[in-house]
Amino acid sequence: MARENSVVFQPEGKRVAVRPDENLLEVAKLAGVDITSVCGGRGSCGKCKVIIEENRGNVSPLTEKERKILSYAEVAEGYRLACCTVIKGSVTVKIPEESRTGRQRLQVEGIETPVKLNPPVRKYFLRLPKPSLSDPRPDAEILLDELRRQKGLQNVEMDFHVLQTVPVALRRGEWNVTVVLWNDRIISVDPGDTTKRLFGYAVDVGTTKLAGYLLDLSTGKVVAADSLMNPQIPYGEDVIARITYASRGSKEQKKLQKAVVGAVNQMVNSLLEKTGVKREEVYEMVAVGNTAMHHLALGICPKYLALSPYTPANRRGVNVTARNLGVKINPNGNVYFLPIIGGFVGADTTGVLLATEIYKRDEVCLAIDIGTNTEVLLGNREEILACSCASGPAFEGAHIKHGMRAATGAIEKIRINEDLEVEYGTIDGEKPRGICGSAMVDFLAEALKVGVIDVTGVFNKEIDSDRLRGGEGGLEFVVAWKDETSTGDDIVITQGDIREILLAKAAIHTGISILMRKKGLAERDITLFFIAGAFGSYINPENARIIGMYPELPLERIRVVGNAAGTGARMALCSKDVRETAERIVGGIRYVELAAEACFQAEFLNSYFLPYADLSKYPETSELLRKLGKYPKKLPVYFPT
Amino acid sequence: MARENSVVFQPEGKRVAVRPDENLLEVAKLAGVDITSVCGGRGSCGKCKVIIEENRGNVSPLTEKERKILSYAEVAEGYRLACCTVIKGSVTVKIPEESRTGRQRLQVEGIETPVKLNPPVRKYFLRLPKPSLSDPRPDAEILLDELRRQKGLQNVEMDFHVLQTVPVALRRGEWNVTVVLWNDRIISVDPGDTTKRLFGYAVDVGTTKLAGYLLDLSTGKVVAADSLMNPQIPYGEDVIARITYASRGSKEQKKLQKAVVGAVNQMVNSLLEKTGVKREEVYEMVAVGNTAMHHLALGICPKYLALSPYTPANRRGVNVTARNLGVKINPNGNVYFLPIIGGFVGADTTGVLLATEIYKRDEVCLAIDIGTNTEVLLGNREEILACSCASGPAFEGAHIKHGMRAATGAIEKIRINEDLEVEYGTIDGEKPRGICGSAMVDFLAEALKVGVIDVTGVFNKEIDSDRLRGGEGGLEFVVAWKDETSTGDDIVITQGDIREILLAKAAIHTGISILMRKKGLAERDITLFFIAGAFGSYINPENARIIGMYPELPLERIRVVGNAAGTGARMALCSKDVRETAERIVGGIRYVELAAEACFQAEFLNSYFLPYADLSKYPETSELLRKLGKYPKKLPVYFPT
Ligand code: FES
Ligand code: FES
The missing domain is CATH 3.10.20.880 (Ubiquitin-like (UB roll))
Incomplete structure (x- = not known):
């Protein structure tokens, strides 16, 4: 029999016994040791870096994937990707600060849209x-x-x-x-008479976090709210990674379902405890979530969501008894999952639709919910178009050298002045550990304005500053010097990072632009622009507009609506009419599959510039750049669409 | 710690370990040793007699109940009631032949009533x-x-x-x-195409036995049938005993539910095995059963069925997903329990109603389903009356000295000739072990005809025969001499036995009679008389008429329809229309609660005579008795009603 091996995790000093040939990331997960894994352990995000401190011979040899991601210096220091490392004997492993997940900033607030109380x-x-x-x-x-x-x-x-x-x-x-x-x-x-006690529970099942609301259904008011990280994260940080994991087999699919239902129940428990409401008094739950979360939570195989033509299992809202789903409210209570719009435009977007009430407005509205997938809605009472843009996890920190989620110690705001001095703000005011998405947007806008990058996003080699220097993959810009950081390393933004963010912003812009074209609308026609979702709440809209992530609209037309998906769920919980509306309108929404659009490629390439290949679409930004003397001498190539 | 005690059961020689203070009947049940217990272990039926062969000091002292039931001779021989005996140390126990349950005669056949195929x-x-x-x-x-x-x-x-x-x-x-x-x-x-494979399952959940039918729903034909003893029997042989047991607590109630659902599943398994049909191909189950079986099978507290005013939980048919009931057909399949008529007139009677089609006939019909409770239906398309008579378990052998169920070795037929010589027939032609209900009916009629008893059921002391002799509780009649029997004892019918059967027949007659009176009908008005149920199939109708158990109708009006309840279940399985009919008609049936009828007592007393206090209602029997010189000199007292 094999001698028992153990892994010691530093700096905690936590020791766990392991069988031979276990995967290091899996072992860490089971041991409750916190390691980031944006790609779900597929060796592509590079976020699960660890250092083998003792007995380097006791792990599997370096893989091809690691060779691609790790620098020579890192390899020399004993760096490995935990997800690519197999344990062969006892080892001591150090988890560097930047591979930690940290406490996440969670958002449960959303706009309040009044609803006539009429719960089922x-x-x-x-x-x-x-x-x-x-x-x-x-x-x-x-x-x-x-x-x-x-x-x-x-x-x-x-x-x-x-x-x-x-x-x-x-x-x-x-x-x-x-x-x-x-x-x-x-x-x-x-x-007896229990008419006074009537509660319901609304849940927004996000890819990253869940937000739960306990409502008194006799008043429609929120009694308590809570949020929780999605415990599926260790199985993949984005929906594609989770779909991939769940598609391995029914055991894996069930594991993800159990995880999310468990989190839903954990929030119920804490809400009940906070308020003294009894489990039996919670008679219904209404849930929203993107299509992948919808399928995973309901135990539907999500595999075909990720394969062309990307069809979900159903569109209509799903009603299921709490007992049958394992949700721990009144077991005879109903669970209603709002209807899906199509493809990756899920029930969360239906929630946004309900909260923003686009479907009954006369004004032309644009709404986006930014995330790994960014959903876009465009229209009004007459017609609504919807699409989903594969904006990717760059805003969540993936594929960004010092990228991280919006957690403690993340740089969330950046300003660069003319002397290239950098001001930044971090979450919770801690020493910086990395950079989150909102700061990346700031950086692009600021760097463009001061000429550190040009409209193609390329660093300006002419710049003479310590901050712009040669790095492993080309030029990089130092945002925070190592003596300011909690990692003890400089925090930089590389040329590669800029490319990642540009790709993400291009994806969003392409989606918005194609929908506008389909409806024959120009920027000036859009009267209201709703920005939903936690990430959207923290972005500086001016900067997002400068880099062409948002269309160039007067800022006063922007409405930041927070967790509008959650608002929609609460509205549906309080009203049968809202549900009927939801079921009716989703069927009428024109779902646009971007990949099937002839102009998709060209528009994507046009959108890869800052702010856009055709600068005439961004007159204010053009004017600003002209003023700053940063207007491009050579205009970018515009692909007619 | 207590030294481990053991019980050895003879003649099997089966040894089981027991903890101190365990109940002997319980121990036997757990050990799979077959002991009759008609009263469900309440010490009242006297059927669970056992002999403590060794270490009589190792059991609890004789109880008051046992003193009442056991004779002095029995006590001297070491007889005990297993249900009243607590084990205090190691003992050897003999189970006498008469306390064995034996292989039960089960009936699955019933009339075939054509139905237009229209399954849901x-x-x-x-x-x-x-x-x-x-x-x-x-x-x-x-x-x-x-x-x-x-x-x-x-x-x-x-x-x-x-x-x-x-x-x-x-x-x-x-x-x-x-x-x-x-x-x-x-x-x-x-x-793929599976349209050819469409099956359903019909079940009659009887108090004593279950009958199951696998149907091909594309033809409506029975593919295979099976029957099984109701595994709830050890918890009480009649419904009242089982209701009492289930009312002790939810654990007990669940135990009975699990037992019957387990039996339903066991029959499914054997039917699937016999036919090669796959579990997933069985898409629906339709069940019938009396109100107690209905409540117990569905997990509804049956307590209030047994307490005045004897209200069931519901009347309408119950639909429940197989998954939720634990029935092992296709888990998404439906289980439909036919509607109840009222009180103890359950879904089995609804089945009889469907099979006999009384509700659409012009002729006036009478239908009875004889059992521990005997249900009576009277009427036609215009109106139907229903009641339930507490006929008790005497026909099942309870409270009858040598009574037993219709199992191997039971005397099932008796003829007595003028010399008082007895001819009898036994089930499976085995040596007699006891007497079952149909033979008791024969005995009363035959004994009346030859003058062994008079119209009050009292033995005629004047008779000079070895067969009529003094016994412990008065006179008794020897049906089989000990050298003919398998028990080695004479098989007798006592004065007490006759009283029990008279009570049972009086209950049935009272029910029929009250319904007839309510509708203002006389015997001659009844055009069709349906006799349903296994027991009814084995009764000699002529004798049943002589003793006044049946009204005096021409024999050609009698239809013995076997397990008509099961037929009704099959019909409902095949047709939505039949279900609609069932739901519609049960609401219109006038349920008569006999106990609430003013004339109940008087009519019951009138019915306690052979055949009836008012002999003018039985002209043919009167004529027969006159011919035989057995017409009573002094007429019984008739209570005007
Ligand atoms: S590279 Fe290891 S988790 Fe992504
Ligand atoms: S007397 Fe023991 S079971 Fe009935």
């Missing part, structure tokens, strides 16, 4: 006649008769699991009972 | 268009669209668990799929 869950108090030998009507019969007689309710069905409880409930309440209906289905019969 | 389960084969970038409709969307386009089906809903399987099923079938619908709900999507 209702309570009715009934005084029932006691049966007698001369009126020996069955229990359920009496209940249904009196529901009709006293409340005028017809065609009501009783859930089987409720029927099981009816004889005892009626007698325990001494023939005074409260009937709980979900639409026409009786989901509970409580002894 | 249907299959549709669809060729779907493959999605593409220009038509990226979600999978379920395509399916529902094509179901509408190709088959004209609207408003179809997809079961959540089916949605989970859709993406894989569509691709595995290469866009050729079979959609299985239960009414408007999609319960399966199979890859």
